[in-house]
Amino acid sequence: xxxxxxxxxxxxxxxxxxxxxxxxxxxxxxxxxxxxxxxxxxxxxxxxxxxxxxxxxxxxxxxxxxxxxxxxxxxxxxxxxxxxxxxxxxxxxxxxxxxxxxxxxxxxxxxxx
Amino acid sequence: xxxxxxxxxxxxxxxxxxxxxxxxxxxxxxxxxxxxxxxxxxxxxxxxxxxxxxxxxxxxxxxxxxxxxxxxxxxxxxxxxxxxxxxxxxxxxxxxxxxxxxxxxxxx
Numbered sequence: 128x129x130x131x132x133x134x135x136x137x138x139x140x141x142x143x144x145x146x147x148x149x150x151x152x153x154x155x156x157x158x159x160x161x162x163x164x165x166x167x168x169x170x171x172x173x174x175x176x177x178x179x180x181x182x183x184x185x186x187x188x189x190x191x192x193x194x195x196x197x198x199x200x201x202x203x204x205x206x207x208x209x210x211x212x213x214x215x216x217x218x219x220x221x222x223x224x225x226x227x228x229x230x231x232x233x234x235x236x237x238x239x240x
Numbered sequence: 241x242x243x244x245x246x247x248x249x250x251x252x253x254x255x256x257x258x259x260x261x262x263x264x265x266x267x268x269x270x271x272x273x274x275x276x277x278x279x280x281x282x283x284x285x286x287x288x289x290x291x292x293x294x295x296x297x298x299x300x301x302x303x304x305x306x307x308x309x310x311x312x313x314x315x316x317x318x319x320x321x322x323x324x325x326x327x328x329x330x331x332x333x334x335x336x337x338x339x340x341x342x343x344x345x346x347x348x
Contacts, residue, residue, distance in 0.1 A: 169244075
């Protein structure tokens with residue numbers, strides 16, 4: 128069974144530029160999550176999708192971050208414009224449902240200079 | 241509000257010694273509780289989960305955790321640590337709130 132795929136694995140951009148991350152969850156997993164993990168901290172939930180609907184985006188900085196999950200499968204997370212404090216690893220995870228545990232992708236390491 | 245506290249930022253144990261990592265949570269009802277491990281350069285991997293039933297749950301790699309409602313705790317244990325267990329360990333509640341993590345160092 129293929130795991131959660133993410134791309135790119137690494138990205139370096141200058142502040143005020145835009146960037147997009149892509150995630151392909153495990154087949155059949157209805158729930159998809161995006162997390163931000165700053166060095167030395169635990170993952171912080173940005174947004175949770177159930178199929179293609181948003182369940183929780185309370186911690187998503189909506190003035191600069193956006194996410195979509197078209198057709199309830201792949202998802203894209205975008206930052207526009209990026210700030211220095213957005214430097215972090217962006218993790219995508221998928222799950223069969225609440226309480227089932229999450230399967231994480233390898234993450235995208237973003238560096239904003 | 242949901243929150244997770246992992247009181248120990250860093251723990252060092254000798255190989256072969258026992259291990260206990262602490263996790264305390266705050267939630268109004270019975271939560272779903274999880275432990276994940278993040279090895280250097282690796283993604284997060286689910287070790288075990290709890291929602292109901294037996295309060296002692298077994299996970300992968302020889303880990304177990306015990307849910308104690310009275311203490312709002314879900315501590316992770318392993319009887320004998322191996323060098324390959326060196327990693328960052330995260331406790332999570334309800335799939336979405338993670339603790340800050342405990343870094344485990346294993347001495348030879």
